[in-house]
Amino acid sequence: MLIREISLAECLRFLTGTRLARLACAHENQPYIVPVYLAYHRPLRGEACLYGFTTPGQKIAWMRSNPLVCVEVEEVTAYDRWVSVIASGRYEELPDVAGRNGERLLAHEILQAQAIWWEPASSVYASRIQPDAPEPFIPVFYKIRIDHITGHEATQDPREVISDSVAAPPAGRLGRLGRALSRVFGG
Amino acid sequence: MLIREISLAECLRFLTGTRLARLACAHENQPYIVPVYLAYHRPLRGEACLYGFTTPGQKIAWMRSNPLVCVEVEEVTAYDRWVSVIASGRYEELPDVAGRNGERLLAHEILQAQAIWWEPASSVYASRIQPDAPEPFIPVFYKIRIDHITGHEATQDPREVISDSVAAPPAGRLGRLGRALSRVFGG
Numbered sequence: 546m547l548i549r550e551i552s553l554a555e556c557l558r559f560l561t562g563t564r565l566a567r568l569a570c571a572h573e574n575q576p577y578i579v580p581v582y583l584a585y586h587r588p589l590r591g592e593a594c595l596y597g598f599t600t601p602g603q604k605i606a607w608m609r610s611n612p613l614v615c616v617e618v619e620e621v622t623a624y625d626r627w628v629s630v631i632a633s634g635r636y637e638e639l640p641d642v643a644g645r646n647g648e649r650l651l652a653h654e655i656l657q658a659q660a661i662w663w664e665p666a667s668s669v670y671a672s673r674i675q676p677d678a679p680e681p682f683i684p685v686f687y688k689i690r691i692d693h694i695t696g697h698e699a700t701q702d703p704r705e706v707i708s709d710s711v712a713a714p715p716a717g718r719l720g721r722l723g724r725a726l727s728r729v730f731g732g
Numbered sequence: 733m734l735i736r737e738i739s740l741a742e743c744l745r746f747l748t749g750t751r752l753a754r755l756a757c758a759h760e761n762q763p764y765i766v767p768v769y770l771a772y773h774r775p776l777r778g779e780a781c782l783y784g785f786t787t788p789g790q791k792i793a794w795m796r797s798n799p800l801v802c803v804e805v806e807e808v809t810a811y812d813r814w815v816s817v818i819a820s821g822r823y824e825e826l827p828d829v830a831g832r833n834g835e836r837l838l839a840h841e842i843l844q845a846q847a848i849w850w851e852p853a854s855s856v857y858a859s860r861i862q863p864d865a866p867e868p869f870i871p872v873f874y875k876i877r878i879d880h881i882t883g884h885e886a887t888q889d890p891r892e893v894i895s896d897s898v899a900a901p902p903a904g905r906l907g908r909l910g911r912a913l914s915r916v917f918g919g
Contacts, residue, residue: 567804569763570754576756576763578804580816605839617765629767 546625546699556630556696557593560585560618564659568597568689569615570636572607579604583616583689584659586651595632595689596652605685608636614689618622623701630696632689639686652686733812733886743817743844743883744780747772747805750817751846755784755876756802757823759794766791769877770803771846773838782819782876783839795823801876809886817883819876839873888901 551559566583587593595616599605608614612635621627632693639649738746753770756763774780782803787794795801799822808814865906 565808567754569758569765570804571756571758571763573763574758574798575800575820576758576802577820578754578756578802578818579767580804580806611761615756615763615765617759617767619767621752631765633762633764677844691845 547702548699551628551630551696551698553660553694555655555698556585556694557585559620559628559630559696560593560595560632561596563618563620566616566618567603569617570604570607571611571613577607582656584655586655593691595634595691596655597687597689598652598656599685599687601683601685605687608687609638612636616689624700625699628696628698630694632691632694634689634691634693637688637690639688648688649686652688656686665713734889735884735886738815738817738883740881742885743819743881744772744774746807746815746817747780747782747819748884750805751884751890753782753803753876755791756804757791757794758798764791764794769843771842773842780878782821782878783842784874784876785839785843786872786874788870788872792825792874795874795893796825799823801878812886812888815883815885817881819878819881821876824875824877826875827888835875836873839875843873 563585564582566581567578568581568583569578571577581597581599583595583597585593585595608612614634614636616632616634617629619627639645639652641649750772751769753768754765755768755770756765758764768784768786770782770784772780772782801821801823803819803821804816806814806816826832826839828836
C-alpha cells in the first residue's frame with residue numbers, strides 16, 4: 546500500500562464527517578482510552594473544536610485533573626485503504642454556570658444535530674432513564690481544543706498483489722512486509 | 733440499547749479474534765493514541781499477552797520511557813449493538829538479544845500466522861522496501877502484559893424505537909437520550 550501524510554485541511558475535513566472517535570486521557574502517566582461520540586465544529590470566527598457529552602466517571606475525573614488529551618479517528622475501507630487522524634489537545638468542561646451557557650448550548654445543538662448514538666456512559670444513562678420518572682441526570686458537556694493534528698491516508702499500491710476485501714490476507718500472502726520478516730528471521 | 737459489563741473470559745475471547753486495536757501511551761501526562769495491529773496469545777502456561785510489531789518512532793520512544801499503556805478494541809455492528817474492551821497494561825520490548833529470542837520468535841510466529849495488515853509505521857516500511865535492494869530494517873517486537881481488563885456489550889433494547897442501520901438516527905429521532913437532553917435544555 547501507499548501511504549501519504551494528509552494536509553491540515555484534509556484532517557479537519559475528515560473530522561467533520563466523524564462521529565465515533567477514541568479519546569485518551571492520562572493520570573500519573575497511565576493512559577486510558579474510551580470510545581466516544583465527538584462532533585467537530587468550526588465557527589466562522591474562532592478555533593476548531595470537538596464537542597462531546599458524557600456522564601461523570603473515571604475519564605471526567607482524570608481530564609479535570611489533567612486536561613491533556615488525544616483523539617483518534619479512523620476509517621478503514623480495506624487493509625490497504627484507510628484514513629487515520631490523530632489530534633492532541635486540551636479538555637475543557639462547559640459547566641452549567643452563568644456566562645458559559647452560550648457555548649454549552651452550542652455544544653448541545655451541535656451534538657443533537659449530528660445525533661448522539663455511541664458511548665457506554667451516555668448509553669447506560671439512556672437505557673436506564675424512564676420516560677415518566679427520569680433518574681437524576683448530570684450531563685457533562687465538554688470541548689476539546691485541538692493543538693496539533695496529523696493524518697495519514699493509505700491507498701492501494703498497484704504493484705502489490707493484494708486481496709480486495711477488508712479481511713487480512715491469509716498467511717503466506719503477506720506481501721513485502723511478510724517477506725521482509727521472513728528474511729529477518731530466516732523463515 | 734441495553735448495556736452489560738462482560739466477564740473477564742468474554743473480554744479475553746473477544747481479544748482472540750481482534751486484529752485492529754488502538755494503543756495509547758503517555759509522556760509527561762500527554763497521552764497519544766495510534767491504531768495498531770495486535771495479536772492476542774495465551775500460552776498453556778503463562779500469562780495472556782498482546783503481541784505487536786512496529787518500527788521505531790514516537791510511540792516506541794515514549795513506551796521505552798514509560799511502559800504504562802492502554803489498549804482499546806471494539807466491534808460496532810450498529811449504534812446499539814457493539815462490544816468494547818479496554819485493557820490497561822505494560823509495554824515490554826522483545827529485543828534481538830541472547831536469552832530473549834524465544835519470545836521474539838514466538839511473537840513473529842503469532843503475528844505472521846494472523847497476518848499483519850495495519851499500522852502506518854509498518855506499512856510505510858512495507859511500501860518503501862524494495863525486493864532486490866531492501867532498505868535497513870529495524871523491526872521492534874513487543875508485548876503488552878495485561879494488568880486490568882474491562883468490557884461492555886450493547887444489545888438492542890426492544891422497547892426503543894430505533895433505526896436498524898449503522899447510521900445514526902436522524903435528528904428528531906434521538907430517543908430517550910435526545911428527549912432527556914431536550915428536557916435539560918428545554919429544547
